[in-house]
Amino acid sequence: MLETPPGTLGVFNDAWGGYLQDIGFFGPDQGKGGKYLVLPPDYQSEIPDGYFVVPSKTYRVLSYIRAFIAEGLEAVTQYIKDQLRIYPLCQKDNPPEMEFISGSGKSFNTIFPNDYTFYEHLHRVIDGEHIGILDPETRGFFASIGIEKGKPFAPDDRMKQILTDAIKIANATARSIVWFPRTKGTMQGIQIYPDTDSAWQMLYVDKNVFFNGQDGQTMNYDAWAMFYYPYVGVTPAQAVGLPGRGSDYAIAYIDSEKNPFDGSKTYQLHLPPDPPVENFWDLTLYDNQTRSMLQTSQAFPTVGSQTEGLQKNDDGSYDIYFGPDPPRRV
Incomplete structure (x- = not known):
């Protein structure tokens, strides 16, 4: 359960980074605030009335909410503390007191490993999640290197070396896509000012937050890597240039002379x-x-x-x- 106050902008994503539902101005509460009920995979029990229902194909769900600080940071912080609530459905009649933890001034690691241990991390995620986190094709790719739900991941020394080399190549490939996208190929539509050859880029190719091409049916994996390598949290509200409602992003990785x-x-x-x-x-x-x-x-x-x-x-x-x-x- 998530109770959100009026005047916010937020989103729900599943554990694979997939878009589930907007919160706030672009969500079903339309900026008025409301109660959201996030349901896990294979949920069979009765769904109570009075909630915006968000079904998820994964057990883990990411949610973030933005509140605006026009009235000052302290004021909006208190506003959120007074009205934001998160609790299990079974405790809806007596929600526990919220504990808010500030991340300001704290150091913590948000980076996935860039060595062989990345695959160990990936195995832990897949093993602990609902099988529906992956489609059969992607699940088969991971199974081919020994990563399967419910089975140990125990590559021999030869496979460990192959995976060590693979993560280096993948890292370099993703950085190449992000820093120097093929704007006349798969990344056409990422530039904000294509007629000037400016370095400014959009957050999404053609502002397509589903990465499924102009026909809506063909996945653009370069565009997919362009977003998920440097960012997290997908919502159509990030690609809507409506003053006062949506948000829009201009991003530059290189300077005017095309140098990092x-x-x-x-x-x-x-x-x-x-x-x-x-x-x-x-x-x-x-x-x-x-x-x-x-x-x-x-x-x-x-x-x-x-x-x-x-x-x-x-x-x-x-x-x-x-x-x-x-x-x-x-």
């Missing part, structure tokens, strides 16, 4: 006046090795329209600089 960003250099981003947003815009920096937020002495690797003291140019535009030291002229 270098942390020892200083870069300038010019933002024209009057960005087409209602609630906020921001610029966030990520580490190109960990795909996580950049860790520096600065508390948060982001600046935006809600940043206190952000300087605006006379014409209403902004010049944002990022690098090891502030430019002398700023």
